[in-house]
């Protein structure tokens with residue numbers, strides 16, 4: 001176990017009942033203050049991975065492998081011990097801040113509830129802390145927001161309040177599952193900037209989950225690409241987004257589907273052809289082979305994850321392909 | 329606030345007017361309902377009949393008759409029964425109301441507590457044996473006819489087992505006013521309370537369980553768990569609290585219709601002279617003044633209860649308060 005890392009996930013497996021492993025041997029680690037972008041299409045198992053780290057996989061789920069958190073093996077802890085960490089040292093925010101806040105309580109109350117659950121603070125200091133947190137989120141009138149109900153706020157303010165709540169007990173790790181997907185574009189950028197800034201102010205590591213490589217390209221230090229419950233590629237951001245980057249064929253497909261900010265515009269956004277990942281229909285070899293333009297008979301056995309460059313690894317039998325594919 | 333109050337008042341007047349016109353029209357459209365024949369008595373001479381008709385104003389036009397009836401009911405408050413001559417109807421209703429309110433109020437306390445406990449326990453242990461047992465018990469409660477259940481209760485507590493230690497405390501059937509003896513009041517009502525509550529415990533317990541199970545799938549429950557709250561707190565403060573919104577709206581309507589006379593069967597079985605029984609007698613005797621008085625009384629209650637539900641709704645759900 002990597003004692004340096006905040007989070008060290010090894011060979012994580014998540015499944016339900018007798019079904020196949022929907023998360024199938026995922027490994028990655030996050031260093032202190034690092035932002036790791038976990039990317040992949042919808043259905044690739046990103047949310048399940050994050051819920052497994054939180055210890056919130058619903059019944060009849062099963063979780064295997066290892067989840068090291070600051071040197072402690074989480075899967076060996078009792079439920080009460082995990083609950084003490086949850087919201088205290090590992091916090092999480094979700095996609096839709098409207099449905100993720102209880103509609104009948106005021107924002108301030110909901111933040112204070114989390115503080116009271118973990119810290120021994122009396123009423124006054126708790127209130128002060130709530131207001132301080134809200135201002136730290138760049139909210140101009142924290143009092144109004146604290147006394148508002150969720151439905152009275154805009155999506156952006158709600159997400160800021162969610163982040164304030166998540167950071168209320170100074171967690172070592174913040175998991176953000178699609179934090180900007182439900183927001184409109186300008187607000188998206190503001191929230192991403194906020195996360196970037198908070199990583200320094202609150203000294204939290206961030207696991208940023210998204211289906212949008214564009215988001216990752218903006219703020220992640222390192223990236224892990226997930227496909228169909230497995231890691232396809234992981235490495236530093238520069239290794240994947242650089243001008244001469246060589247990446248996994250799946251990543252190349254994802255890159256082709258984000259609008260280019262620089263250089264010639266692609267004629268159309270190429271969504272990767274074929275059906276999106278579904279673990280139940282996973283072929284025996286490389287999970288991506290049904291959609292991969294480079295697939296060959298050699299892909300019928302699962303490709304091992306191999307180093308490609310500086311801390312850059314891919315799970316592919318090819319030595320990686322050019323980052324900008326010729327699909328124009 | 330004042331505007332809302334006035335609007336509500338206007339609605340109430342409108343509803344009362346509509347219902348009273350309807351009752352009045354239906355009464356005079358009912359064959360054999362001619363009140364003068366009943367008042368004059370069997371085999372009265374045509375002259376007597378005509379005199380009665382004139383005395384009571386039955387020879388006037390319908391709108392005038394309606395206006396007279398309403399004036400006597402709401403303004404002079406001396407409306408008298410057509411059947412028991414000279415018997416004023418308003419005191420009769422006022423006499424019956426506390427009986428019904430005692431019965432329904434007590435039953436409501438029982439059914440709210442029991443069904444919240446039942447629904448919450450079942451939802452918390454979803455899929456377990458306890459869950460199944462509770463839900464089947466609820467179904468049985470819903471399907472037991474209250475009349476039959478009351479008779480069975482009486483059979484045991486009034487005759488078969490009345491002399492055993494368990495039921496010797498049960499008083500004879502009938503009502504004891506709270507002001508006469510609080511303990512007597514309680515003893516007289518506790519079995520009717522439970523009997524009336526059984527049906528509603530079944531319904532509310534099952535409804536609450538279903539609602540709570542659905543609520544526990546919501547995103548905000550996942551957030552509450554992610555905050556590190558205890559399972560009990562997640563269930564009660566976030567799940568149950570949100571589910572109470574549905575529960576309360578259901579409760580207001582049932583409570584109102586029971587107070588308005590819907591507890592008739594329970595009142596009859598346990599010999600309680602309540603509003604339900606009074607309404608029933610009025611209808612059986614085709615006694616228009618009493619029918620009108622009891623119907624107006626229930627309508628007022630239904631409207632009041634609706635207003636109360638709306639207020640509670642707004643207290644429980646901030647989205648309603650903001651009109652969203």
Ligand SMILES: Nc1ncnc2c1ncn2[C@@H]1O[C@H](COP(=O)(O)OP(=O)(O)O)[C@@H](O)[C@H]1O
Nearest residue numbers: 016022041042043044045046047048049058279
């Ligand atoms: N509670 C569950 N029971 C069964 N299958 C589930 C459950 N939650 C998610 N899945 C399945 O697991 C797969 C991965 O889901 P998820 O982790 O939500 O993907 P992502 O977040 O990457 O879009 C999906 O195919 C989804 O249908």
Ligand code: SF4
Nearest residue numbers: 286289292299316317
């Ligand atoms: S292993 Fe084969 S199918 Fe899989 S990504 Fe590489 S080339 Fe494509």
Ligand SMILES: [Mg+2]
Nearest residue numbers: 046047177178
């Ligand atoms: Mg997801």
